[in-house]
Amino acid sequence: MKLKKKNKFSSIFDLRYLFYDFVKLTGVFPAMLYTRVKKYHYLKKKQKKLFKGPVIVICNHIDYFDVIALLTTFWFRRISFVCKKELFEPFFGKIFFYGVQSISVNNKDIDIKTFKQAIDVLSRGHLLGIFPEGHVKTQEGLDKFKSGAVLLSYLTGVPIVSLYLQEQEKRHERRRVIIGRKFDVRNMIPNENASVEDFDKITKMIYDHENDLKEDLEKQLSKEY
Numbered sequence: 001m002k003l004k005k006k007n008k009f010s011s012i013f014d015l016r017y018l019f020y021d022f023v024k025l026t027g028v029f030p031a032m033l034y035t036r037v038k039k040y041h042y043l044k045k046k047q048k049k050l051f052k053g054p055v056i057v058i059c060n061h062i063d064y065f066d067v068i069a070l071l072t073t074f075w076f077r078r079i080s081f082v083c084k085k086e087l088f089e090p091f092f093g094k095i096f097f098y099g100v101q102s103i104s105v106n107n108k109d110i111d112i113k114t115f116k117q118a119i120d121v122l123s124r125g126h127l128l129g130i131f132p133e134g135h136v137k138t139q140e141g142l143d144k145f146k147s148g149a150v151l152l153s154y155l156t157g158v159p160i161v162s163l164y165l166q167e168q169e170k171r172h173e174r175r176r177v178i179i180g181r182k183f184d185v186r187n188m189i190p191n192e193n194a195s196v197e198d199f200d201k202i203t204k205m206i207y208d209h210e211n212d213l214k215e216d217l218e219k220q221l222s223k224e225y
Contacts, residue, residue, distance in 0.1 A: 003123055003156045011125045019099035032072045040178040040220055054122040058149050059163040061131035069175050079127035107134045122158050147203040153185040164213035178217040
């Protein structure tokens with residue numbers, strides 16, 4: 001499957017994102033003063049092309065403020081999130097989440113509509129945020145990752161970039177995020193007939209990398225204190 005990219009003009013001046021841009025200007029930028037997200041880089045230096053064009057961004061899921069943290073991290077880009085369908089059920093929830101171009105997903109039974117909406121976001125050249133744990137954390141450390149992001153990356157040819165958000169002990173503390181490496185899933189699967197085992201193997205690699213990010217962030221923070 002080849003991703004049909006939109007032209008840059010239609011991606012930037014997109015009326016579908018009018019409400020999204022309004023929310024970002026009136027809400028996210030002021031939120032930057034509160035969250036004060038500080039970015040670290042796993043490879044010790046910034047990579048200019050890491051977030052160029054469409055990218056699938058995956059991240060651990062600590063609480064519902066993670067979305068705000070990622071919106072402020074990527075204040076310079078439009079990022080849509082895949083969110084569980086329960087968030088869309090309340091009247092105002094439906095208006096808000098659809099308004100900011102979020103994508104509803106049934107974690108128990110992911111349908112083709114979810115993939116089509118995700119592909120549309122990527123075709124417009126935007127970022128797509130996915131929490132591969134599928135829910136807010138339920139245990140110490142990371143929960144098992146689902147392979148949906150890897151499958152989507154394989155279908156579209158869009159790379160995955162892994163992030164790790166620091167868990168705050170107190171709400172007023174500054175949020176830290178470490179940005180990891182890029183995974184080009186299509187280049188990681190040598191044959192054209194990818195199997196479930198291939199997707200599970202790469203998902204496990206990304207899961208292990210997420211744990212590496214956690215350890216690396218803790219080391220960098222220990223040097224600051």
